Amino acid sequence: METKRLTPHNVEEAAKIIADGGLLGIPTETVYGLGANGLDPQAVKAIFEAKGRPQDNPLILHVPDESWLERYCEDIPAVAYELTARFWPGPLTMILKRRDNVPDAVSAGLDTVGMRCPDCAVTREIIAKADVPVAAPSGNASGRPSPTTAEAMLEDMEGKILGIVDGGSCTVGVESTIIDLTVEPSRLLRPGGVTLEELEEVLGEVAVDDAVRRLLAPGEQPKAPGMKYRHYAPKAPVTVVRGDPNMTAGYIVARMGEKSGVLCFDEFQGYFRGHSVVTMGPVNDQAQQAREIFEALRAFDRLEVTDVWAQSPDDEGIGLAVTNRLNKAAGFHIIEL
Ligand code: TXA
Numbered sequence: 001m002e003t004k005r006l007t008p009h010n011v012e013e014a015a016k017i018i019a020d021g022g023l024l025g026i027p028t029e030t031v032y033g034l035g036a037n038g039l040d041p042q043a044v045k046a047i048f049e050a051k052g053r054p055q056d057n058p059l060i061l062h063v064p065d066e067s068w069l070e071r072y073c074e075d076i077p078a079v080a081y082e083l084t085a086r087f088w089p090g091p092l093t094m095i096l097k098r099r100d101n102v103p104d105a106v107s108a109g110l111d112t113v114g115m116r117c118p119d120c121a122v123t124r125e126i127i128a129k130a131d132v133p134v135a136a137p138s139g140n141a142s143g144r145p146s147p148t149t150a151e152a153m154l155e156d157m158e159g160k161i162l163g164i165v166d167g168g169s170c171t172v173g174v175e176s177t178i179i180d181l182t183v184e185p186s187r188l189l190r191p192g193g194v195t196l197e198e199l200e201e202v203l204g205e206v207a208v209d210d211a212v213r214r215l216l217a218p219g220e221q222p223k224a225p226g227m228k229y230r231h232y233a234p235k236a237p238v239t240v241v242r243g244d245p246n247m248t249a250g251y252i253v254a255r256m257g258e259k260s261g262v263l264c265f266d267e268f269q270g271y272f273r274g275h276s277v278v279t280m281g282p283v284n285d286q287a288q289q290a291r292e293i294f295e296a297l298r299a300f301d302r303l304e305v306t307d308v309w310a311q312s313p314d315d316e317g318i319g320l321a322v323t324n325r326l327n328k329a330a331g332f333h334i335i336e337l
């Protein structure tokens, strides 16, 4: 199959791909998505096949605005609309009780469904035009870092999808925050573009799922099935070093091998001369680190490295999402200084 490059001017053609049951790469503010008609079990099945995604991992539905929530969800708590008023369109996915019209293929047998309204006008237009909710996981092959450009998505999906809409680089760079509103207190299942601190301003107490901060023991089940899989990982093993950036840079220099790669803050590049160095933005600019983290992880697969050492951002704000992705890439192999 030939994958057609579309632009934001091709809304009509893009919507037709969705309406006809095809697979379409869609831009969002977080990462590119692999979209299909979320009401069509065959189309949804094709998403799983293209990604090589385990069947027990549910998909989220993308809608153009909060008025669509009622169509696919029931028992919607009032607080859901407080969240949409403040954060939609934007990088927040809400887990709600689903209606029976949501196919089992989307929810992987759960009685809930994730709902998201992306902050990307062209994608909302495509969904509205197709007049169906769009099921879309991140547009990477399962296990790979999520794509933040159309080119990155094509590395994994060329020939497997009918088209991709090139909307430029994603402005957030890590996936949406997932909040489960079906439990009390509400539970953060995946940190993302909307920060925990921002959610607490609306919800008060927010529980943080264990899978966010640590590796689950065998047999432990995270609430977001996707959080249990090894993810975002370059082929070379990654070690994360946490602590003051001057200390972590010194620690890595002293231990790295000849063919080790390094993921570091821009300011520390000079420490690692002669090595394969990939930067992830300035030490104090977490928004930039979020935009760069996935491309940085992808870059190591193009370099000949035996292993990767990474400086770690701190957990404040969107840093919680960046460290979560980095720690998962490292299989939670973390050294605390
Ligand atoms: O930013 C995003 O959310 C991107 C863009 C494309 O919108 N999408 C995305 O989808 O990251 P995906 O499938 O790569 O990640 C969705 C995560 C998975 O970990 C999945 O297990 C979890 O959400 N999830 C989906 N439905 C769920 C549900 N009903 N209950 C709990 N977790 C759910």
Ligand code: MG
Binding pocket: 137, 138, 146
């Ligand atoms: Mg994903």
